[in-house]
Amino acid sequence: MMRVLEISPIFKTPYVHSHVWYFFHNQRARLVTMNFQLRFIAVALSIFSNASFAMQAGSYYYVISEQCKAVGLSDEQHTKLTPDVMLFEVTPAGISDYAVTMNTAALTDYTEQGQQLLSAWENEQVYTVGQAANPAHSYHDFLLQKETLSYTQLARTLNLFSQAQSARGHFFKQLLKIDADSARFKAVTRVRLFDEGYQNRLFLKQYVSEYFLLDENNKPRQPAVITVNHRAALTNDLHRPGQPWFSSTQQGACGERPSF
Numbered sequence: 165m166m167r168v169l170e171i172s173p174i175f176k177t178p179y180v181h182s183h184v185w186y187f188f189h190n191q192r193a194r195l196v197t198m199n200f201q202l203r204f205i206a207v208a209l210s211i212f213s214n215a216s217f218a219m220q221a222g223s224y225y226y227v228i229s230e231q232c233k234a235v236g237l238s239d240e241q242h243t244k245l246t247p248d249v250m251l252f253e254v255t256p257a258g259i260s261d262y263a264v265t266m267n268t269a270a271l272t273d274y275t276e277q278g279q280q281l282l283s284a285w286e287n288e289q290v291y292t293v294g295q296a297a298n299p300a301h302s303y304h305d306f307l308l309q310k311e312t313l314s315y316t317q318l319a320r321t322l323n324l325f326s327q328a329q330s331a332r333g334h335f336f337k338q339l340l341k342i343d344a345d346s347a348r349f350k351a352v353t354r355v356r357l358f359d360e361g362y363q364n365r366l367f368l369k370q371y372v373s374e375y376f377l378l379d380e381n382n383k384p385r386q387p388a389v390i391t392v393n394h395r396a397a398l399t400n401d402l403h404r405p406g407q408p409w410f411s412s413t414q415q416g417a418c419g420e421r422p423s424f
Contacts, residue, residue, distance in 0.1 A: 219262055219304060219359065223253045224366055224419025226402055228409050232358075232365040232418040245409065247402050251368055251419040252355070261291045264306045264355050266371060271326075271397050278324030282394065285309040285353055302359045304366075309353035309373070312382075315344045318351070318375060318390075325373075325392055338390045342377065350376040350384040353394075364421040371395035 226249045228242065229235055237245070253265040265286055268279040285308040292305045313321065322335045356370035373392040376384030399417040403410040 219254050219366065220364055220421050221254050221256050222421040223250050224421050225250050227365070227418050227420035229418040230412060231416070232360045232362045232367045249402060251398065251417060257291065262304065263289060263291065266355065267398070271394065273326050273328050273397065275324045275327065281324055296358065300361050304357045304359065306355040308355065309351055311351050312378070313349045313351050315342065315347045318349050322390070322392070326397055335390060342389065348378045350378055364423060365418055367416055367418050368395060369416045371398060
């Protein structure tokens with residue numbers, strides 16, 4: 165014969181019932197509080213981590229250096245040898261984010277429409293920060309553009325950039341190698357700044373547009389079929405070939421924020 169397990173009458177009393185309810189309610193409240201505390205700690209750590217990679221907002225002008233390291237020039241020599249060119253501007257965006265504005269007007273061999281296009285991409289930029297190989301250094305990435313282009317759209321875009329015959333010839337040769345009827349491309353434009361640990365200085369490492377051919381699954385193939393180095397176009401004329409500091413700008417350029 166089956167026996168039915170009955171709850172003891174003592175657990176049915178209002179006194180015990182209220183204490184059981186209080187116990188479980190209190191435990192639930194503790195869990196909610198702990199969850200809130202953990203989330204708060206995670207947010208605080210995130211803000212603290214980003215703060216450790218903070219940049220100084222302002223306009224950054226080209227300065228002669230060895231990847232932002234001082235080269236021992238006197239103030240008079242700096243004034244005489246350094247072109248007065250603003251490279252980029254950094255502005256705060258939210259609690260721990262930044263936005264970059266490139267000096268597209270200094271891209272003198274680009275068309276006006278090309279300069280405007282690059283500036284327009286800055287309106288939807290995405291910022292990320294990370295630690296460089298040297299733990300004391302950090303890098304700051306700004307994704308300006310990420311979209312899919314047809315062959316015709318890519319050709320039109322390239323026509324807006326450098327008007328130098330060498331650049332146009334290179335782009336034209338690369339386009340001729342591609343099947344124009346079905347080709348589609350993933351276009352990615354980004355800026356990368358390095359903080360090398362020198363006060364009020366940031367190193368402009370990359371300002372580039374890359375175009376990756378998409379495969380049959382719409383996945384970008386590596387490497388990029390065409391790369392437009394806007395950073396080189398921005399900095400190549402800072403010093404003429406053969407001048408002492410020309411070679412120092414071939415891998416990037418240092419921007420300095422005036423202290424006044």
